[in-house]
Amino acid sequence: MSAAALAALLIERQPCVVLTGAGISTESGIPDFRSPTGIWAEVDPLEVASIQAFKRDPERVWGFYRARIGVLLEAEPNQGHLALAEVERRGLAQAIVTQNIDTLHSRAGSRDVIEVHGSIRAATCLDCRWTEELAGVLAQLEERTAPLCVHCGEILKPGVTLFGELLPSAAIERATDLARAAALMLVVGSTLEVWPVAGLPLEARSFAVVNRGPTALDRRAELKIDGDAGATLTAVVNAL
Ligand SMILES: [Zn+2]
Numbered sequence: 001m002s003a004a005a006l007a008a009l010l011i012e013r014q015p016c017v018v019l020t021g022a023g024i025s026t027e028s029g030i031p032d033f034r035s036p037t038g039i040w041a042e043v044d045p046l047e048v049a050s051i052q053a054f055k056r057d058p059e060r061v062w063g064f065y066r067a068r069i070g071v072l073l074e075a076e077p078n079q080g081h082l083a084l085a086e087v088e089r090r091g092l093a094q095a096i097v098t099q100n101i102d103t104l105h106s107r108a109g110s111r112d113v114i115e116v117h118g119s120i121r122a123a124t125c126l127d128c129r130w131t132e133e134l135a136g137v138l139a140q141l142e143e144r145t146a147p148l149c150v151h152c153g154e155i156l157k158p159g160v161t162l163f164g165e166l167l168p169s170a171a172i173e174r175a176t177d178l179a180r181a182a183a184l185m186l187v188v189g190s191t192l193e194v195w196p197v198a199g200l201p202l203e204a205r206s207f208a209v210v211n212r213g214p215t216a217l218d219r220r221a222e223l224k225i226d227g228d229a230g231a232t233l234t235a236v237v238n239a240l
Pocket of ligand 1: 125126127128129130149150151152153154
């Protein structure tokens with residue numbers, strides 16, 4: 001019933017932009033951050049995932065991040081990622097704005113993916129702005145605890161947005177433009193707690209939420225489905 005209602009909303013409210021968070025990737029075996037079993041229940045993000053921590057002790061940040069990359073590269077896209085790729089193929093979603101760094105949307109076949117918190121695709125040098133692709137980063141991590149810039153020798157920074165850093169400006173500007181032009185933003189697997197991304201649904205003319213558990217904006221959503229992304233989105237695609 002609610003999946004059918006969301007399918008009807010998708011058809012009626014165009015253009016639509018999708019916004020995804022960690023909740024869509026938990027079904028691929030990737031832990032989220034903020035739930036009781038999430039990553040931040042185990043480690044303090046300010047110690048391993050902040051720009052201050054990186055400047056203080058980059059090798060510790062890379063120790064955490066190296067393990068993360070390993071988990072993310074092992075993971076496969078799930079039914080939720082595949083359903084969203086199908087929604088895009090049918091012309092019912094312009095793009096996917098994602099807080100996830102795992103690249104699973106691209107691997108599921110989505111073409112226009114805006115990674116507003118960066119991704120594991122590359123690492124960058126804060127000194128000379130050199131960008132090293134993932135393959136080069138992994139090759140260096142075989143040899144040393146943190147990868148170095150091939151131009152200036154500084155330790156590279158992971159290509160993800162760390163706490164205390166600004167979001168990649170081109171990505172967040174495009175995401176904001178898309179949200180402002182959208183008749184519907186479909187939010188999947190985000191508790192809408194991390195700003196400024198959490199404010200994007202409020203920029204769209206309306207928004208719907210698919211998430212297991214409450215979100216910060218449930219009361220303002222046009223439609224809320226409390227459920228897992230994979231089963232819910234598969235049902236939505238079948239109802240289109
Ligand atoms: Zn450099």
